[in-house]
Amino acid sequence: MQVPCDDICRMEHAGGETEPAEAVRIRRRINSNVETVAQNLVEIEDVEFRYDVRPVLKGINMQFPRGKVVSIMGLSGCGKTTTLKLIGGQLRATRGRVRVNGQLLHDLDQAGLYRLRRRMGMLFQFGALFTDMSVYDNVAFQLREHTDLSERIIRDLVLMKLNAVGLRGAHALMPSELSGGMARRVALARAIALDPALIMYDEPFAGLDPISLGVIGNLIRRLNDALGATSIVVTHDVQESLKIVDYVYFMSEGVVVAEGTPQEIMSSNEDYVRQFVHGEMDGPVPFHYGGVPYVQDLRLNVAHG
């Protein structure tokens, strides 16, 4: 997508004058930005984040192209959920830029952020369903809050969303009556209620049985493609997520240590990636927690046998 020549530019062309170098440079920069925005729904540029003085993210760069499912993987505490919170605007970067749909998040006030969030859906680790509402009301919640649709249309939409996750028949149940996998699927139906452009998943596979795991994985892929959305999946479930994602970012201690397609990741020779993907016991992430030497801890005098 190119920005057309503006009026000044057209006048210059009409006058037969060559376009000044500065104008060309600015236009190219605008065009390149527009192209990037057109390609990437979310962009993270040189982002740092710290809680008080403790650095969590140390200058990360990521792009999330439109229509793709991208995964952020890493050990607990590596900064992946913090990255998701920065994209959702729950946290603000200490340094650097986070752009969603071309909008800089740190420039937005609450109203602007809420306007943007209406185009986002988020699946929380344990669903975060409203416990005082039925499955139906949970999925209808956003439609009632943000639209003026009649109850008849809302009913149709809710049943369609629930049908997409296979739980149309469970619409009258309360969240306390659902299994973990079912709750996650209802939360997914709720997250896509407004057909968002961006869907974020925070540990969607945590604590699920193998069948539910496969179901959620397939739904993430199918819903993303059906809605033409962009999905960001924060997870440490390697095997399940590599089946469904288009691209992977690996994080460790607040930096991106590896990235690539699932095939590249599977065949990677990088120590950290290999240990993570194949679940090796020892490697860059040591098996033993740091401490004094073992011999010293057991009070053995090696010198005297």
Add this chain to the structure above:
Amino acid sequence: MDSLIARALRHIGHLVIDGVWRLGYASRFFVLVLIRSRLSFRRFGLTIREIYFAGVLSLIIILVSGLFVGMVLGLQGFDTLQRYGSAEAVGTLVALSLVRELGPVVSALLFASRAGSAMTAEIGLMKATEQITALDMMAVDPISRIVGPRFWGGVISMPLLAALFSAMGVFGGYLIAVVLLGVDSGAFWSQMQASVDLRDDVMNGVIKSFVFGVAVTAIALFEGYDAPPTAEGVSGATTRTVVTSSLAVLAIDFVLTAFMFRGI
């Protein structure tokens, strides 16, 4: 010895700074709730739902307590007044005690322990299970949608509960004094009617219960919203709600009474 004194001073300093910081944070929260209250009135159904949970579901404890407090006042009042030959004034004693003091204060204490603790636990658990974050991520302001209706529901319920407490107390006093102890029914009601003033007594009682409603509900909601998202955090916040709001009710009652009835 020096280090012990220094440590004690540091500890006191920390407590004072934490207290001031928390008071400022709570005040900011309270102002935010007031500013973002439009939804509570625009969609009054949300507030009515909270009036049901905070007010209607507190009715049993309020009515039963009111009845017993009134009966005790009837017994005690009759016993004392009879010594001076003015047992008929027991109606006045019961009514003034209830309308001026016991109605607003005791119902506020009961409201804090029944509805206040429930509000704190509910909001604390919503926070712990990420429901508050989910609302925020759905572009729905949790203060407007969750806190505001509960606040106004509590504030509206409190004076109504206090009025019912007092009415039930007067009825309890009547049962004891007139039905059980034989005080003349006409004297009981007429003395009460002559001595209870609508503006000085009833209105001041209503104002008190309104102020208590604001204090108890604001404390309960703040404690829930500020609770650490753990089981221990929510239980601690619930305890703090009952303790802090009970103390606040008693302290505010003293100040209001001083202004209203002694003209300080």
